[in-house]
Amino acid sequence: MTPTPAAGMPPERARLVCRLRELKDGTGLSLAALADRTTFSKSSWERYLNGKTLPPDQAVRELCRLAGEPEGRCLALWELAESEWSGRAATPPASTGTPRAPQPPRSPVAPRDERAGGRGRFMAVLASLCALAAGGLSVALVLLAGQSTEPRPAAPSPSVPAPRCRGSACEGGSPMLMKCGTDPRTLASHRTATGAHLELRYSAKCGAGWARMWSTRIGDRLELNAAGAGRPHSAEITDGLAAQSYVYTPMTAARSGTVLRACFRPVTGARGECFEARL
Secondary structure (H helix, E strand, O other): OOOOOOOOOOHHHHHHHHHHHHHHHHHOOOHHHHHHOOOOOHHHHHHHHOOOOOOOHHHHHHHHHHHOOOOHHHHHHHHHHHHHHHOOOOOOOOOOOOOOOOOOOOOOOOOHHHHHOOHHHHOOOHHHHHHHHOOOOOOOOOOOOOOOOOOOOOOOOOOOOOOOOOHHHHOOOOOOOOOOOOOOEEEEEEEOOOOOEEEEEEEOOOOEEEEEEEOOOOOOEEEEEEOOOOOOEEEEOOOHHHHOOOEEOOOEEOOOOOEEEEEEEOOOOOOOEEEEEEO
16 A cells, blocks of 8 residues: 655655655555565655655666656656755845855865766756656756766666556556556647646557646546547546646547547636547
């Protein structure tokens, strides 16, 4: 069972924790099995997944490898959470106008973010990375410099897991648990009047589509159906952590010519908003 996240955590850490929990759930592994397949203990993973402790970047890499997910988005989220955790993201105090006394030169000790290793390889504009890999997550990313002073062994290349369903066998299933979310197409996007982001997604390997939402509020609901299908599949935002992350509807079988339609029902009681796309 995935641990319950700690309440009241900063948004940067909450986004990272929620993403790690999604990856862990997608592997189908228990905490004990996760410990067996990584270099971190069961108790460590429990702390990482409930937000009590910031995981090292290596733990993030190992979980991405097990889930068959690219590292880029999670490491970008980790950078933000690590900056908040260490206090580097705090706003500096306003200047009083009094000039500072000269500071003595520091000893040539490698900066902390250099010792952490490898983060300079993400010198690319991380805001663009997040928009591409995270589907437009609205976070303020910074440019981080510095190369590792110690060589890091190359991480093994993750293999893309095979889908666990196809066509009608995917009906009502989770796109993450069924491994259909590893290489999907975004068919259409929509921004609601309340500020929520919505997308219609489709996996050709699974022959199924789904919808997802983020930047939502507790009580918001998203419905998905395919033309000619029965009852729609729906997902609802049940807590604050879910409101800060991606939430997916169950899948519906789809093929060429299928029209997928998603409808957003805001908790405010305002009129719902719908959009659709044809395969």
